[in-house]
Amino acid sequence: MTSTQTEAPTQPPTVPRTYEVRTYGCQMNVHDSERLTGLLEDAGYAAAPSGEQADVVVFNTCAVRENADNRLYGNLGHLAPVKAATPGMQIAVGGCLAQKDRETITRKAPWVDVVFGTHNIGSLPVLLERARVQEEAQVEILESLEVFPSTLPTKRESAYAAWVSISVGCNNTCTFCIVPSLRGTEKDRRPGEILAEIEALVADGVSEVTLLGQNVNAYGVEFGDRQAFSKLLRACGDIEGLERVRFTSPHPAEFTDDVIEAMAQTPNVMPSLHMPLQSGSDKVLRAMRRSYRQSRYLGIIERVRAAMPEAAITTDIIVGFPGETDEDFEATLDVVRAARFSGAFTFQYSKRPGTPAATLEDQVPRAVVQERYERLVAEVNEIAWQENRALEGRRMDLLVAEGEGRKDAATHRLSGRAPDNRLVHFNPEGADGVRPGDVVTVEVTYGAPHHLVADGAVLSVRRTRSGDTWERRQGGAAPEAGGVSLGMPVIGVPSPLPEAPACR
Numbered sequence: 001m002t003s004t005q006t007e008a009p010t011q012p013p014t015v016p017r018t019y020e021v022r023t024y025g026c027q028m029n030v031h032d033s034e035r036l037t038g039l040l041e042d043a044g045y046a047a048a049p050s051g052e053q054a055d056v057v058v059f060n061t062c063a064v065r066e067n068a069d070n071r072l073y074g075n076l077g078h079l080a081p082v083k084a085a086t087p088g089m090q091i092a093v094g095g096c097l098a099q100k101d102r103e104t105i106t107r108k109a110p111w112v113d114v115v116f117g118t119h120n121i122g123s124l125p126v127l128l129e130r131a132r133v134q135e136e137a138q139v140e141i142l143e144s145l146e147v148f149p150s151t152l153p154t155k156r157e158s159a160y161a162a163w164v165s166i167s168v169g170c171n172n173t174c175t176f177c178i179v180p181s182l183r184g185t186e187k188d189r190r191p192g193e194i195l196a197e198i199e200a201l202v203a204d205g206v207s208e209v210t211l212l213g214q215n216v217n218a219y220g221v222e223f224g225d226r227q228a229f230s231k232l233l234r235a236c237g238d239i240e241g242l243e244r245v246r247f248t249s250p251h252p253a254e255f256t257d258d259v260i261e262a263m264a265q266t267p268n269v270m271p272s273l274h275m276p277l278q279s280g281s282d283k284v285l286r287a288m289r290r291s292y293r294q295s296r297y298l299g300i301i302e303r304v305r306a307a308m309p310e311a312a313i314t315t316d317i318i319v320g321f322p323g324e325t326d327e328d329f330e331a332t333l334d335v336v337r338a339a340r341f342s343g344a345f346t347f348q349y350s351k352r353p354g355t356p357a358a359t360l361e362d363q364v365p366r367a368v369v370q371e372r373y374e375r376l377v378a379e380v381n382e383i384a385w386q387e388n389r390a391l392e393g394r395r396m397d398l399l400v401a402e403g404e405g406r407k408d409a410a411t412h413r414l415s416g417r418a419p420d421n422r423l424v425h426f427n428p429e430g431a432d433g434v435r436p437g438d439v440v441t442v443e444v445t446y447g448a449p450h451h452l453v454a455d456g457a458v459l460s461v462r463r464t465r466s467g468d469t470w471e472r473r474q475g476g477a478a479p480e481a482g483g484v485s486l487g488m489p490v491i492g493v494p495s496p497l498p499e500a501p502a503c504r
């Protein structure tokens with residue numbers, strides 16, 4: 001007996017349009033880019049294979065960096081001939097610079113298809129489609145946030161660690177900072193929603209979360225609970241499977257003792273603190289419109305050290321703010337020596353158009369800023385090195401990282417993060433098959449200025465669900481959450497650490 005089968009007419013396979021998101025700036029932007037990729041994938045786009053030209057290139061810009069606009073227009077200029085030669089290609093510009101420059105972008109670079117701001121990242125797919133259909137650039141900037149961005153689809157970059165936004169915007173008015181005018185006033189997410197997101201992340205294999213806010217410890221100001229941040233930290237302590245909790249960046253003015261107690265008493269809140277100093281001089285702090293003073297800052301450090309002697313404390317410092325004298329700069333060095341930071345992001349002040357400080361008289365000459373900057377960096381590095389050397393011989397548990405040890409291939413080491421967030425490069429002997437997201441115990445053999453080394457064999461290995469998740473991802477298994485889902489985390493290839501903390 002024979003049978004005939006009627007073949008269904010073959011449809012040409014639909015090839016998804018590809019995207020590439022280029023991210024500049026702080027963790028806020030890194031996390032926003034996770035949302036942008038989530039949105040694009042939800043709309044049917046696929047990540048462009050590395051080395052291949054994407055159909056859609058999205059710039060997520062930063063307005064804080066010096067010459068950010070020159071760099072953006074340079075990059076857009078490079079893409080103009082590529083776009084001209086690639087039918088259907090689209091370019092979108094979002095982030096802080098887009099919020100600031102708006103129509104200027106399409107005027108200077110008329111080949112840009114979409115400009116969107118910090119308050120409407122959710123509109124990107126619609127704007128791209130509208131630009132394609134109408135064959136005309138779309139510029140859409142909102143003045144305030146309509147939807148909290150964490151309710152948007154998100155494609156998480158790391159298998160084991162995740163950012164969780166608890167607030168966006170900032171109610172402060174630091175005179176060097178463009179954030180308040182571009183990100184708006186602080187909007188707090190409800191605690192239940194934050195905890196639900198963290199629980200979902202943990203269910204997906206994440207073991208470390210970093211709570212994110214421009215002014216993270218002001219959390220609760222919108223709903224009138226001054227202790228909301230410490231309560232949130234304690235609530236994180238009740239989430240089973242959540243091994244490490246961090247946060248960035250707290251503001252010294254709002255740093256209250258209940259936060260120190262919550263950190264010290266909640267075992268999964270890690271003993272690391274990144275607290276921007278900016279200047280050690282009360283006069284400069286006043287000119288910066290930062291409402292704490294040197295004594296308050298050092299008081300917090302003292303109480304943190306008393307409660308958590310093993311804590312690593314890092315900071316941000318700006319050198320050469322307008323009006324900074326040698327005496328003011330010495331006051332900053334005094335704080336550096338007293339606080340014994342384990343690391344610092346150091347910045348040379350330069351004018352940011354749109355900030356109040358840009359119009360201040362008494363700008364410090366470039367050469368003076370440079371000389372102070374070099375002295376500061378030397379002092380910070382020397383102290384960080386002493387602190388790291390003091391850890392030689394210490395045993396520590398490392399969360400094995402991916403993409404954090406640039407020289408690992410050459411040195412045959414792996415890298416991981418200590419509880420205090422120090423980067424440790426370790427000899428993988430005795431840890432066969434260890435995966436990013438697993439935990440190893442090592443003994444530090446050498447403290448370098450910016451990292452630790454553990455060159456003995458690994459003492460123990462704990463395989464974790466995060467490691468399983470990472471391994472599954474390598475096999476190309478579909479994310480458990482079904483690709484991208486509304487507000488639910490999806491896991492992927494970890495990204496390198498962002499350039500600098502959120503609040504500057």
Ligand code: SF4
Nearest residue numbers: 170174177179503504
């Ligand atoms: S530096 Fe930080 S605290 Fe000050 S305005 Fe900017 S985001 Fe707010």
